[in-house]
Amino acid sequence: MSLSIALTKGRLEKNTVALLEQCGYGIESLKDKGRALVFQDTKKDVRYFLVKSNDCITYVVHGVADLGIVGKDTILENPQDYYEMLDLECGKCKFIVASLPENDLFHKVGHIKIGTKYPSVAKDYFLKRNMDVEIIKIDGSVELAPILGLCDGIVDIMETGTTLKENGLVVLDTVHEISARVIVNKAAYKLKREEIMNVLQDLQRMVNQNVKKDR
Ligand SMILES: Nc1ncnc2c1ncn2[C@@H]1O[C@H](COP(=O)(O)OP(=O)(O)OP(=O)(O)O)[C@@H](O)[C@H]1O
Numbered sequence: 001m002s003l004s005i006a007l008t009k010g011r012l013e014k015n016t017v018a019l020l021e022q023c024g025y026g027i028e029s030l031k032d033k034g035r036a037l038v039f040q041d042t043k044k045d046v047r048y049f050l051v052k053s054n055d056c057i058t059y060v061v062h063g064v065a066d067l068g069i070v071g072k073d074t075i076l077e078n079p080q081d082y083y084e085m086l087d088l089e090c091g092k093c094k095f096i097v098a099s100l101p102e103n104d105l106f107h108k109v110g111h112i113k114i115g116t117k118y119p120s121v122a123k124d125y126f127l128k129r130n131m132d133v134e135i136i137k138i139d140g141s142v143e144l145a146p147i148l149g150l151c152d153g154i155v156d157i158m159e160t161g162t163t164l165k166e167n168g169l170v171v172l173d174t175v176h177e178i179s180a181r182v183i184v185n186k187a188a189y190k191l192k193r194e195e196i197m198n199v200l201q202d203l204q205r206m207v208n209q210n211v212k213k214d215r
């Protein structure tokens with residue numbers, strides 16, 4: 001049976017495509033893609049498509065994609081009905097809480113405002129700490145919000161830490177480690193189990209090899 005795999009475009013794309021290539025899959029068209037969005041594997045009965053991270057989950061939940069490759073950040077923000085099967089150990093970054101140094105949230109009394117692209121993750125984090133905060137959804141350049149006084153702190157992704165540093169913000173806590181994950185549609189996991197397990201095993205083998213190499 002044929003498989004469809006939704007790949008997150010953008011930052012995860014290069015690593016994902018490299019991993020599929022390492023597995024020996026026929027992904028030439030993905031490497032030289034132009035503006036195309038759907039790609040047929042030249043060696044296997046697999047079709048790939050490139051989508052935004054939240055849409056990757058939508059396609060998998062609706063069964064249009066059997067598998068998806070997406071960041072743990074997106075998974076934590078969209079805990080829907082799918083299986084999370086594999087950590088690809090790439091696209092590594094983390095969710096952090098940050099603020100201006102003089103605005104330490106954890107010692108602030110009174111109303112606290114948090115700016116974030118990830119309202120659900122942020123809400124969960126502060127609820128677990130019994131802190132009643134107001135979450136303000138921001139779509140980008142999140143580091144700007146506390147500087148301009150829109151909020152007291154942020155929950156955002158940090159990779160190298162450069163953006164925080166260049167904007168004078170400091171990390172107060174780590175919320176969650178992030179890496180790329182493989183998610184699987186629940187019905188497909190039953191109906192196409194053998195095909196899906198083959199892909200998962202191929203990927204796992206390469207991840208193990210890469211992790212060993214990096215040690
Ligand atoms: N420095 C980083 N900032 C954001 N995401 C990162 C970073 N490093 C790795 N990632 C991972 O890459 C995934 C895709 O991020 P990318 O910025 O390409 O798309 P996006 O989050 O949809 O943002 P945009 O709306 O800017 O396209 C994230 O969901 C996350 O798992």
Ligand SMILES: O=P(O)(O)OC[C@H]1O[C@H](OP(=O)(O)OP(=O)(O)O)[C@H](O)[C@@H]1O
Binds near residue numbers: 143158160162
């Ligand atoms: O720790 P760093 O390596 O500096 O990376 C982290 C930055 O990258 C992401 O933003 P992105 O570039 O996706 O832009 P955005 O602000 O439009 O979301 C993230 O939201 C941080 O701002």
